[in-house]
Amino acid sequence: MNSASRKNIEAIVHVLFWLFIFSAVNVDWNSDWFDKTIRTNTPPPLSVLIFPFIFYAHSLWAIPKFLNRSKWKTYILSFLLIFIFPEIIRSGLLDFNDPAITFREEFRSRDSLILGQPSVLWMAFTLSAAYRFTKDWFVKQYHIEHLGNQLSELLKPKSPVIQPLNEVEASDLQQKLEITLRENKLYLNQELSLAELAQQVDTSDKKLSTLLNQNLRTNFYDYINSFRIATFKQGVIEGKLSNLSIVGLAFQCGFKSKSSFYRAFKKETGMSPSQFIK
Secondary structure (H helix, E strand, O other): OOHHHHHHHHHHHHHHHHHHHHHHOOOOOOOOOOOHHHOOOOOOHHHHHHHHHHHHHHHHHHHHHHOOOOOHHHHHHHHHHHHHHHHHHHHHHHHHHOOOOOHHHHHOOOOOOOOOOOOHHHHHHHHHHHHHHHHHHHHHHHHHHHHHHHHHHHHOOOOOOOOOOOHHHHHHHHHHHHHHHHHHOHHHOOOOOHHHHHHHHOOOHHHHHHHHHHHOOOOHHHHHHHHHHHHHHHHHHOOHHHOOOHHHHHHHOOOOOHHHHHHHHHHHHOOOHHHHHO
């Protein structure tokens, strides 16, 4: 689900939630909104209507924008603007329109957004704070983890893409490599390395590695072991096992250990040396 779809679903849920609240709350919407003498003991309609605006102003504007170490003073000012200023305006208008009502009395009345019962300030503050931090935890946490994974992928060292040698160069180098190996029997050297073999073939180890890995689709050890295994098979045919053990012959063919020989032989032939001899 993309970001736009999540926002649309969230907006629909919010609209349905507030429609439910406005229809379920015990408010007489037809009574005088300011004359408490003709209104039953219910929340004032103005408080119910202003509650969502205070809720969203605090949760979607003040907290994410100002609630941090560097802007906490601005957050306090925004808090006063959101929660205190509407009540000052409400009490001031009533005081101005009705001489019988004083600003102090109305500010402390049961219709007060701050000191009334229930307190719109307290409910809006706690619910908006809970909504904001819940949203950050469950929604933003996903984005943080997702961005963290993307950053990890970007920071991973990427090996450069190595292109195979061209067909002519690869063919010439492969032919030279095989001739050098067979004539000098370099594969019998248990300590043979890629750099040493490249020196013998009169090329760079990088170019030799490219030939093996990219053109021949193998690696240095598998390539050299194929010559050693072929030499071992020839030794078996020639009857060298009459004087040597299997491992002894493998050592003569260039293998450094019993385990490496058995592993390479199985990989090359699909069977164990004993099965091949039988």
